[in-house]
Amino acid sequence: MKSILLATTTFREAVRDRVFGLVAAFGLLLVLSTVIISPLTVGARGKIVTDIGLASISLFSLLMVLFVGSGMVHKEIDRRTIMTILSKPISRLDYLLGKYLGLWATLFVMMAAMTLIFACACALTEAEWKPTYLVALGMALCEMTVVTAVVVFFSSFTTPVLTSLFTLATFIVGHAIGDLERFAMVTGSAGMERAADISRFVLPNLDLFNVRNAVVHDLPVHSEHVVWAVVYALLYSAVLLAISDLLFRRREFK
Amino acid sequence: MMTVLELRSVSKSYRSDFLFRRMPALTDVTFDVAAGETFAYLGHNGAGKTTTIKSLLGLIRVDAGNIRVFGHAPGTMAAKRRLGYLPENPYFYDHLTAREFLHLAARLNDMNRSDAKHRADQLLALVKMDHKANVRLRNFSKGMLQRVGLAQALIGDPELLVLDEPMGGLDPVGRYEVRRILEELKSRGKTLFMSSHILADVETLADRAAILNGGTLRRLVDLHELGHQERIMDLKFTQLSEAMVGELVRRGYPVERRAEAHHVLVEEHFAMAGLIDELVRSGSRLLRAAPHRVSLEEIFLREVERDVGQTPEDLLHRTVDELVGATSVKEESTP
Known part of the structure; x- marks a missing residue:
């Protein structure tokens, strides 16, 4: 319950700190892409708008999570706000969960707003709005749910700069796990196979959530895959938050 | 409790x-x-x-x-x-x-x-x-x-x-x-x-x-x-000669001039009677001998400065200066 109170505060702070300026930037990018890039395409204007729209939603969501999430805990430690909050009858787990849920709520509202702009852009151009786009966007939300947990995990014990760098590295490697496995298979190297196994076990397999290409090119996205991706996102985030709590409980506020 | x-x-x-x-x-x-x-x-x-x-x-x-x-x-x-x-x-x-x-x-x-x-x-x-x-x-x-x-x-x-x-x-x-x-x-x-x-x-x-x-x-x-813990007497003299002030400062007594009188701070059991006798013989007049109430500030300064290598006399001078906010005669008379 107290984590919900802090989540509301985190959300309110983010909104009033004009984080939704990123949504405006997204809208601008989408408009510019239809105006500048579309004339260069031959008969595929709709696909370009769709591709750019879906990819940009993911990109801007990632930027928001990195920018807001990386400094979220550190700022409160730096300004000693955390000491006031933790002196109240609230556990450190509640504090961390509050931060996570607040950031997730901000992410959700921001993605919803960008989806609305994207739907408008589709209606105004030749792009066809398909309900399956919502599946792709839902999967992107699952992906960002994991990335938000990664940000909270790193921010529970390190600095904002390192949190951003580590999260970005996790994001990049998380998308390359499939490639790493294929590479290990092709080379037949035992070391590569082990590296791929460790990566798959420790790092989030973010490629699992990428169904944009399938959706844009009308390829089927199986419901089992979607359910597994949702379960994976929830489990991975829960485990990461539990580890974050263990680290955060030991943290001293000097 | x-x-x-x-x-x-x-x-x-x-x-x-x-x-x-x-x-x-x-x-x-x-x-x-x-x-x-x-x-x-x-x-x-x-x-x-x-x-x-x-x-x-x-x-x-x-x-x-x-x-x-x-x-x-x-x-x-x-x-x-x-x-x-x-x-x-x-x-x-x-x-x-x-x-x-x-x-x-x-x-x-x-x-x-x-x-x-x-x-x-x-x-x-x-x-x-x-x-x-x-x-x-x-x-x-x-x-x-x-x-x-x-x-x-x-x-x-x-x-x-x-x-x-x-x-x-x-x-x-x-x-x-x-x-x-x-x-x-x-x-x-x-x-x-x-x-x-x-x-x-x-x-x-x-x-x-x-x-x-x-x-x-x-x-x-x-x-x-507070005030009863530290026993320091404040002796108020008139007609204290400059030579005697110099001598007192040389011996480590904090001396302060206020209006026409000089105040000498003496630890209670530190040969106070002998000092009064000596100063009266030299022509000074003792106007008052009263306990000097020690403030928290004085105790604080004494405690926190104990580590910086000052002698008790330095500390006493310092605390008196801090307390009264006046220029010590010691500084004026020391060449």
């Missing part, structure tokens, strides 16, 4: 650099604070005051020793439910209004919505910030944040208030108002644990004071007995 805070041989050190060397922040600190007591925690910057406070709140772990807050380990829910904390130079959520922040603080203190709203408004009025209730905290001055900070510390009507520099950043009117609130809390039997640099306020409010220097507890002072 019930013990609210209990520190037993508490030590804490911090890692100072990449070589993992540790710098002591607190060394073997032991004291108790009783229920209803106002306890001042004094020391210069870096003495270990805030480290102690963070230890009490469970924000840092001590290396050795034991701390109990209402008999519970620091940082536990049972301990936190009974205390309120005001940090030094507080900063809160920039984009929340004062009312929203106090509402959050009240809800975190297990109040329901309507009680939280009522309590937030009540405390905004108490700290005279009700006219700024709907202004975002980012627009608040340091003094205004200090008032909101005090309000959030009081939100759960705690039995123990831990205040880190409660007068910091306040103008004289603000200081007076905060002092008035603290006096009111004291009269209601609340336990106050406060660190402060403003010794005059401490002397007015506190029952006891602990003086900390370099992480070590130097002294516990009972402020009700």
Whole structure:
């Protein structure tokens, strides 16, 4: 319950700190892409708008999570706000969960707003709005749910700069796990196979959530895959938050 | 009387650099604070005051020793439910209004919505910030944040208030108002644990004071007995010759000229009768011999400067200068 109170505060702070300026930037990018890039395409204007729209939603969501999430805990430690909050009858787990849920709520509202702009852009151009786009966007939300947990995990014990760098590295490697496995298979190297196994076990397999290409090119996205991706996102985030709590409980506020 | 805070041989050190060397922040600190007591925690910057406070709140772990807050380990829910904390130079959520922040603080203190709203408004009025209730905290001055900070510390009507520099950043009117609130809390039997640099306020409010220097507890002072602890006599002479003043200064007596008279400070059992006799024989007239009341400031300065290699005579001169705020004859007469 107290984590919900802090989540509301985190959300309110983010909104009033004009984080939704990123949504405006997204809208601008989408408009510019239809105006500048579309004339260069031959008969595929709709696909370009769709591709750019879906990819940009993911990109801007990632930027928001990195920018807001990386400094979220550190700022409160730096300004000693955390000491006031933790002196109240609230556990450190509640504090961390509050931060996570607040950031997730901000992410959700921001993605919803960008989806609305994207739907408008589709209606105004030749792009066809398909309900399956919502599946792709839902999967992107699952992906960002994991990335938000990664940000909270790193921010529970390190600095904002390192949190951003580590999260970005996790994001990049998380998308390359499939490639790493294929590479290990092709080379037949035992070391590569082990590296791929460790990566798959420790790092989030973010490629699992990428169904944009399938959706844009009308390829089927199986419901089992979607359910597994949702379960994976929830489990991975829960485990990461539990580890974050263990680290955060030991943290001293000097 | 019930013990609210209990520190037993508490030590804490911090890692100072990449070589993992540790710098002591607190060394073997032991004291108790009783229920209803106002306890001042004094020391210069870096003495270990805030480290102690963070230890009490469970924000840092001590290396050795034991701390109990209402008999519970620091940082536990049972301990936190009974205390309120005001940090030094507080900063809160920039984009929340004062009312929203106090509402959050009240809800975190297990109040329901309507009680939280009522309590937030009540405390905004108490700290005279009700006219700024709907202004975002980012627009608040340091003094205004200090008032909101005090309000959030009081939100759960705690039995123990831990205040880190409660007068910091306040103008004289603000200081007076905060002092008035603290006096009111004291009269209601609340336990106050406060660190402060403003010794005059401490002397007015506190029952006891602990003086900390370099992480070590130097002294516990009972402020009700202040003035009786240090026996120094103030001898007031007229017609004291310049040669005799020079001689007294040479011998290490603090001498101060005020109007037509000279004041000589003498430790009570330090051959006072002999000195009076000698000065009267030299033609001086003794006007008064009265006990010199020692202030908390004097004791504080003596304790914190013990480590900087000054002799007791230097310290006595220094403290007298600090106290009276006048130029010592010693400085004027020494070539």
